[in-house]
Amino acid sequence: PLTGRPYQWHRMRLVFQRGKAFYLEFTVRLFWALLVRRADLITANDLDTLLPCYLVSRLKGIPLLYDSHEYFTEVPELVHRPRTRAMWLWLERRLFPRLRWVITVNDSLARAYTARYGGPVEVIRNLPLRQAPPPTGERPAMLLYQGALNLGRGIELMIDAMAFLPAYRLEIAGRGDVEEALRQRAQAMPNVHFHGFVPPEALRDLTCQARLGFSLEEDLGANYRFASPNKVYDYIQAHTPVLVSDLPEMAALVRAHGVGDILPADARTPQELAQRVRALVEEPARYRAAVEACQEAAQQLNWEQERSRLLTLYERVFSEQ
Template sequence: MRIQIFSTSYIVTDQRLQRIANTLAANGYSVKVFCRKHHSLNYTNNKFTVNYISLFYKKGPLFYFFFNIKILFRALFSRFDIIYSNDLDTLPGCALGSIIRRKKLIYDSHELFTEVPELIGRPLIKFLWGIQEKIFVKRAKAVITVSEGVANELEKRYSLKNVVVIRNVPLRRSTEVFKEKQPTIIYQGALNIGRGIELAIEMMKQLPCYKLLIVGTGDIEIMLRRQMLESNLSDRVQFLGQLAPENLRLITPIAWLGLSIEEDMGLNYRYALPNKLFDYIAANVPVLVSDLPEMRKIVEEYEIGIVAKSRNPVELANQIADLFDDRKRYESLSKNVKKAAEQLNWQNEEPKLLNVINGIIKN
């Protein structure tokens, strides 16, 4: 059984894409991944084939248009049984390819794409993406997403049934790293609007004995670095850039607290279950999350951290300081995180993916 996966992301940093491809290959499927090549990080594996799609355009409408043209071209002139669309920005090409070739389509919606903050104030672009999703999602033999909230929204919008939730949980690995002596807070992920990174830097003014690590790159990185310098925090706020997953796994466990403090900027963030939340858990790091339903549910169910009571930087800093001052409570959260990591891992999640594939094959 031959499966082709298409993604506009970089496989070297897209851990969900890596996990899905590895799981399918390990279970006997012939897997080919088509994606972009990172400008500085390299990815190697011996389980599946990676083909890089290069374009003159690097972003914007023309990038997405020509990327999907290349998807369609690949679909027309290659052999496969299942075509796997890795988010909405590859769905048009994958769906058209599946229709023309009469092959089966899987749609993996990583988020509510039409509700991302980058589309706020851009009604035409939002409308065009929404129309494409509405037209092509019905072609999919299976629809997958990352949280119950997103699944419910997709089912409601497009009259779908049985959207499968496969969370962005990492592989379970042993974690034996000593914490930093200085109380260390970490944010890892894209440096984009609405992620709460500006709030985290502002908060550090109230935490003179603490250090903040920021891992990742994104649209507002220059603005964030300027904020750090203007706040005289260069000695306690460190930008580590984008790291390969194997290097990131060495950094995350040294932190005392992991941040996932997205703003409620629409349904996409409201229903988000970010990769970083589960990466913190895997690294045995308690978390501070926004008071948004999906993240709050995980934190409260497993008792692995605290939910932000406010987006005021002074009040948020006080909440963190109170947690670290209460040593008994922090140790309890740390123990709970270790227990949660035994459940919230890819080894427990991947059977859902295999059930989806097996169901498609049988039907």
């Protein structure tokens, strides 16, 4: 359950849990749920909610805001499934040019959508709430991955690198499609631990204990190439330096704020990754500088600083009604 939320929420219990039947049931159920509820504005969160939100917004004559958190038609799960991807592309091509209000999470995605469909796409970053400073003091020799355990997240590389980092342990927090394969891969690795799903409050505590946070997405298509993973901002809020892939948005963030290191595309081997970890964590002056950079960046990269952009956009939407 979602606890402690300052808004109402409703979780739909679906008969089907995956595949085309899941999306069909979800789309129909969401359409009727929106149709019978009163609203002044509808926000469609990613392409898989857009059709019912668009239809209801037209039927009721209320504005629709499309919030694209990722490049949905370019996710790795679709890139190698041409028929399924073609279906989502058809839907996107039919609806996107008709949308008046579109936001996404970074400049790379905004440019990609504008190049494909024209029209303005505004950037509102999906930043976390500002958190109280974490406890001070030396942290244990713990490396952290938090997030979905899905294809192309670089988790296999992290696990393999632990053979060259015997003094460290890798904590993996999350669930996903490749979880069982990852557990099998790590069976002989005593310094790799899986936590499964971790509630947000407990995840924050875990993140504050880590010496380093990983975000090593592979370049498996435009979605990962232009990704701005939430976990990177969560690491920064916890004053935990990061090691990220050399992909445009993540690398630009690290270079701009100095919050960690970047793993080059030609260095994605277990030995090279282990060397990068030690070079950052075991060099006191360099590590201290990265922690201090996280402390400074955390004051800027938070929702309290970003939310005014969304509120201003809402004002513009309603002023045109």
